[in-house]
Amino acid sequence: MLAADVEATAGAFRLRAAVEVERGRTLVLFGASGAGKSLLLRVIAGIHPARGRISLDGEALLDSARAVEVPPQRRRLGYVPQNYALFPHLSVADNVAFGLRGRPQRERRRRVDELLDQLELDGMAGRRPAQLSGGQQQRVALARALATDPAALLLDEPFAALDAPLRRILRRELQTLRHRYGFAVILVTHDLADACALGDAIAVVAGGEIVQIGPPEEVLTRPATPLVARLTGMRNVFPGRVVRSLPGALEVQTARFTVRTPPFPFAAGAAVYLYVRPDAVTLVREGAGRQPPDATLLRGRIVDDQYLGPVHTLYFGLLDPPAAPAGPAPRGDGSVPPAAAPGAAVGAPYDLEVDIAAHPYGALGVATQGQWTLALPFEALHVTAGAPVAVADAVALAAG
Numbered sequence: 001m002l003a004a005d006v007e008a009t010a011g012a013f014r015l016r017a018a019v020e021v022e023r024g025r026t027l028v029l030f031g032a033s034g035a036g037k038s039l040l041l042r043v044i045a046g047i048h049p050a051r052g053r054i055s056l057d058g059e060a061l062l063d064s065a066r067a068v069e070v071p072p073q074r075r076r077l078g079y080v081p082q083n084y085a086l087f088p089h090l091s092v093a094d095n096v097a098f099g100l101r102g103r104p105q106r107e108r109r110r111r112v113d114e115l116l117d118q119l120e121l122d123g124m125a126g127r128r129p130a131q132l133s134g135g136q137q138q139r140v141a142l143a144r145a146l147a148t149d150p151a152a153l154l155l156d157e158p159f160a161a162l163d164a165p166l167r168r169i170l171r172r173e174l175q176t177l178r179h180r181y182g183f184a185v186i187l188v189t190h191d192l193a194d195a196c197a198l199g200d201a202i203a204v205v206a207g208g209e210i211v212q213i214g215p216p217e218e219v220l221t222r223p224a225t226p227l228v229a230r231l232t233g234m235r236n237v238f239p240g241r242v243v244r245s246l247p248g249a250l251e252v253q254t255a256r257f258t259v260r261t262p263p264f265p266f267a268a269g270a271a272v273y274l275y276v277r278p279d280a281v282t283l284v285r286e287g288a289g290r291q292p293p294d295a296t297l298l299r300g301r302i303v304d305d306q307y308l309g310p311v312h313t314l315y316f317g318l319l320d321p322p323a324a325p326a327g328p329a330p331r332g333d334g335s336v337p338p339a340a341a342p343g344a345a346v347g348a349p350y351d352l353e354v355d356i357a358a359h360p361y362g363a364l365g366v367a368t369q370g371q372w373t374l375a376l377p378f379e380a381l382h383v384t385a386g387a388p389v390a391v392a393d394a395v396a397l398a399a400g
Helices: 037-045 092-100 105-118 134-146 164-181 192-198 216-221 226-231 358-364 391-399
Strands: 002-010 013-021 026-030 051-056 059-063 077-080 152-156 184-189 201-206 209-214 236-246 249-254 258-261 271-276 282-284 296-307 311-318 352-357 371-376 382-385
Touching: 002 037, 013 026, 013 037, 013 184, 013 201, 013 209, 026 037, 026 192, 037 077, 037 152, 037 184, 077 134, 092 105, 092 134, 105 134, 134 164, 164 192, 184 192, 192 216, 201 216, 201 226, 209 216, 209 226, 226 236, 226 271, 249 271, 258 296, 311 358, 352 358
Parallel strands: 026 184, 026 201, 077 152, 152 184
Antiparallel strands: 002 013, 002 051, 051 059, 201 209, 236 249, 236 271, 249 258, 271 382, 282 371, 296 311, 296 371, 311 352
16 A cells, blocks of 8 residues: 655645555546645655655655655656656667666566567667657656556656547556556546546545545545535536425525435535536426436526537526426417527526537437426435525536
8 A cells, every 4th residue: 555644845835635545546636737736746756855654565655753764766656757757868668777777687678678568669669759659658658667566656647648549548558557567556637537537536636635535436426515516527516505304305495496405414504505417417308208206307498508529518597487388489380490599698697507418419309499307316416515605606616
């Protein structure tokens, strides 16, 4: 296990964080730029001064109380900085072998050949970094970090400069390497897809502190604060108050609607935030025989529709009851006008965001229907302590 409980400063910035990760597991440090993620990684690597304690498999790498500080080259940690830090004047083989200085030449050559083969860099041993693609450079940096058989691997934004297809390939390669070698991984990213694809746990970093840590699904669906919600794409955030506690449920009222949520430890009158992910809200076809069980049903009108490739993001203004009939009203001649919303009211106020995949979007005919019944599933609703603020303020907070 790699564990750290440290404090560090960088100018006026202060870091105070505690993390741990088992061998064979990956911890992702996730957050906005400037949150302190890379600083924490450099502290663990031993290349930035800090106070506290860092241990690897029970051995102290840093223990301020006992004046223990193991130098970086003896920490058994492989570190890959964001820019890879390859030596431009050295060949690929010499870059990979750099950490093996002092070992017999035959051993060095064998280890380099083994890693170049495993990372599909055959035939590139004599090239310089400038002759490599971004993905190849990243693999060389990984090979150099792995050359000394580290017990843990520290990766700082390893995929930041790569295009989407290559990112997917290298994510899988990193997972394969982790299982093959059994090392622990701490990976820094501000990309949510990377965090979810690679992390056994996500630690959300903000202002030099860990503000939430847990499995990816828990962090994404159960944010601890509105800040975590904004960082993880939980864009529907509503301030409200608890109306009452019910058997197995909580009744929460916002400025625009009232819902029943799973039970949370709040008393009647408590100020709270209510959350629901945009991808958890479903559109209910008019006249559908079955309604989603235990869901809160709302009526809304699409005020904007953004096409994002595989997904549409729909912006809904909620309708006050009684709701108008779904769909556009016929003209006097019996024809049906275009839907009154998608693309026609960009920038208009909205209450709720809904993400819908392109296939159901087309199958439901969303582009031709302006008003919908929206289902907020019971189990998808989350509540945390909050302060009463305007709905518009909460929407602005969630949108960043």
